[in-house]
Amino acid sequence: MTPEHLDMERLRQLALEQPESGVTRAIAIVVSLCFLLAVLDLVRRGRLREEYTPIWVAVALGIMALSVWFDAVRMIARVIGAWTPSSTLYFCGMLFLLVLCLNYAVRLSAIATQVKLLAQEISLLRAELADRDDDERGGPLRDAP
């Protein structure tokens, strides 16, 4: 290896070993704390159902844990062959959002089926109710055939 050539592997190690700044760490902790508080506040005001919170609480705690224990990000970066901790975080974030969107699509499908069932049921029940009203009025109102 001549000095004119960049040793890519050495470069990658350098990038990975760059110490992260304290500011980054502080921002991460503040963001995760705010996020956690926002989730709790949404639950308190009844705008977010409890069963949807675990994933968001886990995300908040995850960001917090990683900002304290940043070496974990470096470890993951080494394993997956990334160059920098930041690109690793982007990758994980994207993956998480992808799975989350799919999960919401599944939930939406279920809700669409439920809405259809309910709407059909209401229309049928309304028709049956009209039958009963007709009975109470003394026989159905019929047009002559």
Next chain:
Amino acid sequence: MRRRQSDVLVVVPAFNEERTIASVVEGLHRSVPDADVLVVDDGSRDGTARRARDAGAMVVAHAFNLGYGAALQTGYKRAERAGYQELVQMDADGQHDPGDVPRLLAPLRRGDADVVIGSRFALPTGYSMGVARSVGRLFFQRVLVALGGARIADPTSGFQALGRRAFGFCCGDFYPSDFPDIDVLLLLHRHGFRIVEVPVTMAPSPPARVPMHTGLREVYYTYKMLLATFRSALTRTEHG
């Protein structure tokens, strides 16, 4: 709404069809006076429900638009609960001839079929399909034949007759909300229902109507049919 007077229910799904619905209902009363007529108003914003009622039909009205398939299924559900034995479905735009209803019911009554499809294949009208859809159609016809079913020329025909077991089966959650096509027929076939096709006369859809599938929607439609067929082909049935 009046009570069941007959063993036959004619279901007419309708969405904003106030111009034609009355004549369709009246035509049915003339051609099949024994049958009950149910108009499923799929969230129309015009006077469809009122005109249908005035013409002497029973009306079940969705609070909002759910789709053609969902409207049909509401009819199936009503028929199942009220105890009808036979069901005929017909479009509200006047393209089907009420005079053909007895022809659709005949194979059911002879015990030859559980589902009878009234097809326009006897009459080459000006009706044309897009390329994607035609190719898709051909493919699914082959699949159905390969699975031992009949060759259905016109699987999207909205003019059909179903026996009690068949429309009861179609009350299931699998039934599509938009447009049931050959995927539903495949599923019916795999569940042991016998499907036959009879020729009927069909007026071309009124020119004012937007074609059901155009451009991207047509591609999406073929894609959806492929997925649905994939699903129904892989679904385990009690008939194997």
